Amino acid sequence: MNKKKMTFVRGLTIFVLTAIFCLGMAAPALASEGPISPGTEETNADTAITKMLVIAEGTEIPDSTFEFTFTPNEKAGETAPAKEAPPIGPVLISMSESDRSKANDPENGIVSVPKESAGSIFSDVKWPHAGVYLYTVKETKGNDEQINYSKGAYDIYVYVANKEDGSGLYIAGIGAKIAVNDDSNGNTSIETKVDPTPGGGGDEYSHSQIIFTNTYVKDIDETDPTVESNQKFYVGKTVTGDYGDHSKYFTFFLTIERPATLAAETTYKAYVVETINGKPEVVTSEKNHAEIEPSEGRGDYINVTTGSPIVINLTHGQKLVFTGIHDGASYFVEEAAAKDYTAKVEIVENGEDSITLSNSTPNTKRSTVPDGEANFMRIINSNDNFASFFNNYKDTAPMGISVDNLPYITLITLLIIAGAVYVAVKYRRRAQNEK
Numbered sequence: 001m002n003k004k005k006m007t008f009v010r011g012l013t014i015f016v017l018t019a020i021f022c023l024g025m026a027a028p029a030l031a032s033e034g035p036i037s038p039g040t041e042e043t044n045a046d047t048a049i050t051k052m053l054v055i056a057e058g059t060e061i062p063d064s065t066f067e068f069t070f071t072p073n074e075k076a077g078e079t080a081p082a083k084e085a086p087p088i089g090p091v092l093i094s095m096s097e098s099d100r101s102k103a104n105d106p107e108n109g110i111v112s113v114p115k116e117s118a119g120s121i122f123s124d125v126k127w128p129h130a131g132v133y134l135y136t137v138k139e140t141k142g143n144d145e146q147i148n149y150s151k152g153a154y155d156i157y158v159y160v161a162n163k164e165d166g167s168g169l170y171i172a173g174i175g176a177k178i179a180v181n182d183d184s185n186g187n188t189s190i191e192t193k194v195d196p197t198p199g200g201g202g203d204e205y206s207h208s209q210i211i212f213t214n215t216y217v218k219d220i221d222e223t224d225p226t227v228e229s230n231q232k233f234y235v236g237k238t239v240t241g242d243y244g245d246h247s248k249y250f251t252f253f254l255t256i257e258r259p260a261t262l263a264a265e266t267t268y269k270a271y272v273v274e275t276i277n278g279k280p281e282v283v284t285s286e287k288n289h290a291e292i293e294p295s296e297g298r299g300d301y302i303n304v305t306t307g308s309p310i311v312i313n314l315t316h317g318q319k320l321v322f323t324g325i326h327d328g329a330s331y332f333v334e335e336a337a338a339k340d341y342t343a344k345v346e347i348v349e350n351g352e353d354s355i356t357l358s359n360s361t362p363n364t365k366r367s368t369v370p371d372g373e374a375n376f377m378r379i380i381n382s383n384d385n386f387a388s389f390f391n392n393y394k395d396t397a398p399m400g401i402s403v404d405n406l407p408y409i410t411l412i413t414l415l416i417i418a419g420a421v422y423v424a425v426k427y428r429r430r431a432q433n434e435k
Contacts, residue, residue, distance in 0.1 A: 036173040037197040041163050044123075044171040047156065048116040048198035048208040049137065051093045052184055054215045056259030056328025057106040058350070058379040061113060062216060064147065065094045067140040068117075072133070073155065079134040086125050088135060091117050109260030109328065114207050116198060122158065127169050133158040136179055139212045146219055150212035152182030156196065176210055184213040217261050222324035224298055225271040226280040233385040234273075234321045235333055237314035241393030244341075246316040249287060250391060251336040254320075257377055258306040259328030265308075268325050269293075269301040274318045288313050288320075330377035333387050334367035341391040350381030362394055 039045030051066050072085035095115055103113045127133070135156045141149045154176050161172040176196040178185055185192075194209035223230040235254065239246055258266055272284040282299025286292055289302045289312055302320075304310055306329070312320055335343055343366035344358035359366050368387050369376040378387075 036159075036175050037195070038173050039171045041170050044120070045159070045174045046120050046122065046171075046198055047174045047176070047196035047210065048121070049091055049093065050117075050207045050209070050211045051095065051115050052211050052213040053095055053113045053115070054183070054213060054261060055111050055113065056217070056261045056326070057109050057111050058330075058381040059111070059216065059218055059259070059261075059327040060382045061095055061097045061099055061103075062144075062146070062218070063094075063096045064142070064144060064216075065092055066142065066212070066214070067092055068137055068212070069140055070135040070137050070156070073136045074134055078132065079157070080129075080131040082134075084128055084131075085133045085135065086127060088121065088125060090140070091121060091137075093117050109330070114211075116207050122171060127160045130160050130162045130169055133160060137210065138180075139214075146217055148215040148217075150182045150184075150214055151180060152178075152185065152212050153180035154194070154210050155179045155191075156210070182213050183215070184211040215261055217259070218327050220268075220324040220326055222269065222298075225273055225282060225321040225323050226298075228280075230323045231273075231319070231321045231384075231386075232323055232325055233331070233380050234319045234387075235312070235314070236319045236386060236388035237316060238388065238390045239316040239341075239393070240390060241341075241395065244316070244391070244393035248338075249313040249315045250338055250389070252312045252314060252320075252389075253309055253334045253336070254304065254312055255309045255332045255377075256304055256306050256325075257330045259326045259330075261328065262326065265306045266326075267303050267305045268322055268329075270304050270312075271299055271301050271321045271323075272314070272318055273321045283318070287315075288318075325380060327380065327382050329380045331380060331387075332368060332377055333389075334365055334369075335389050335391075337363050337365045338391055339363055340394050342394075343392075344390050346386075346388045346390070347378065348384055348386050349378060350385065351383035 037045045037047055049068050053061065055061065068089065068091045070088040070090075072082040074080065074082040093115055095113070099113055099115055102115060103111050135158070136153055137156055138153045139150045157175040157177075158171060159173040159175070160169050163170055174196050176194050177191045178188055178194060179190065181188060181190070195205065196208050196210050198208055200206045200208065225231065235252060237250060239248070256268065258264075271282045272288045273280050274283045275281075276283070284292055284300040284302060289310070291302070292300050293303055294300050302310075302312070304322075314320060333345075335345070340362055342359055342362045343364065344356055345366055345368060347355045347357070347368055357366065357368070357370060366389065368378055
């Protein structure tokens, strides 16, 4: 290769390397801070904040508003000075039961409800010049003591570029990193990149990955258990049949589980209520349970601790009533077999249509679990919830003859009558022959 050609090749190599270097410098950090929510000169890049509200299955979504603040930040040599960053926000996200359609499917008794911020966060921002602007976004702690507010934080990088024709600025891209973890991030490393694109920007997510997770546990309210509208959950007892014993106590095995959002086991108060002379009264006694808690207020009660099975006895017309119990708690009730009684249970959940589970034979136990299933707990929701057990005593005719045996007795009687007729006819014929 002659000297001229060598000089040309060297020059071309230097040009290519220089071009690559310049291209790398042209978009500082756009490649390094991704994933990026991209923008164009016609359409600015955008981002959204996602509120993830965690509730127990069966819990109503509370009316609530969450606030998020953007604080200017800076990194030397990488971003514009914080004092040059224009103010943003605050951003508000409101939630209510109307957001139920956005909820994820329950998992281990937990329901997660995501909701993105509405509108464009940066639409009205006036940028002083092109550059990379850094903000740290956090949730403002609210005053609802039933909500565990997020302590998470994210660093948001806003890439502001000059339009090619020099007519102004546009947002070329937005990047985000985790600054402080919360429950949505688990043990993810700080400065891990997340996708800030509204709607998720892909098939994996349906919302921005700037997620702030809050857990909601609804407070319980102890009210008068004799008022029917206060009876959030109860176990009822009714005896039927002409000869059913209304003084007999039937044995129940009850288990209450705490809602999945509650960190520790808790104890609920249960009252035995019975209507006497047309008026509902608290009648809790040691016949219902061995350990009774005396009370001068609403009446004596039974302590029911979550996760610990308890034995309860109820007679005709009595109800074991809970007024203060968490949404999302769950229960299992089984009635012991009772001699000469068939059993069924009518179940209502969240005030909806009732379900009836029946036994066709007497002397068998009955539970709130559908036949053929196991380990089935029923959820206590915001509205009416109950399991009302009915026991029917076998039909008995006067003089101690059971109606159940009437077909056999009738058959035997007919056989006896037929035999008697046969003997009478035979005797009469023999008497006529002897004449």
